[in-house]
Amino acid sequence: MTLAYIGIGSNLEEPRAQVSRAFDELARLPRSRLARRSSLYRTAPLGHADQPDFINAVAALDTELGAEELFRELQAIEHRHGRTRSFANAPRTLDLDLLLYGHASIAGPGLVVPHPRMHERAFVLQPLLEIAPAAQIPGRSAAAASLAACEQQKIERLA
Ligand code: PH2
Numbered sequence: 434m435t436l437a438y439i440g441i442g443s444n445l446e447e448p449r450a451q452v453s454r455a456f457d458e459l460a461r462l463p464r465s466r467l468a469r470r471s472s473l474y475r476t477a478p479l480g481h482a483d484q485p486d487f488i489n490a491v492a493a494l495d496t497e498l499g500a501e502e503l504f505r506e507l508q509a510i511e512h513r514h515g516r517t518r519s520f521a522n523a524p525r526t527l528d529l530d531l532l533l534y535g536h537a538s539i540a541g542p543g544l545v546v547p548h549p550r551m552h553e554r555a556f557v558l559q560p561l562l563e564i565a566p567a568a569q570i571p572g573r574s575a576a577a578a579s580l581a582a583c584e585q586q587k588i589e590r591l592a
């Protein structure tokens with residue numbers, strides 16, 4: 434079993450419902466158990482500013498799936514949510530990012546773990562730290578140390 438962390442994001446077509454459904458679909462993945470779900474967070478868009486706010490969250494998944502297998506399952510869920518790919522950082526119905534896969538560092542053609550930008554994003558780090566306060570990012574520092582550098586990013590935990 435490997436403990437993987439998955440970043441969830443949506444800013445189109447009822448984002449809160451998209452994210453809630455995504456948690457349920459992660460819970461149904463084969464050879465896997467949804468271990469924890471973070472709260473939902475409303476966050477200002479990063480990268481491409483002219484788009485709606487996002488709903489973001491993080492899931493912890495205990496899984497026997499390999500990293501590539503899990504990555505393909507995540508893409509299949511995105512696809513079922515009507516995800517299309519237009520340009521980088523475009524608005525999306527659902528984005529599922531494999532943030533961490535145990536303590537592994539992976540640099541494949543289609544999959545890079547840890548997620549290469551997670552350490553600079555409050556919308557990843559804050560929900561991650563909610564469910565894994567001691568999280569370490571392989572090749573970098575503790576997630577908590579990275580969050581300190583993101584304090585200007587707008588993020589609000591939803592009730
Ligand atoms: N995802 C991006 C780019 N910018 N901004 C927020 N607030 N939340 C996201 O999930 C997000 C983003 C690329 O995946």
Ligand code: MG
Nearest residue numbers: 442528529530
């Ligand atoms: Mg993403």
Ligand code: MG
Nearest residue numbers: 528529530531
């Ligand atoms: Mg993605």
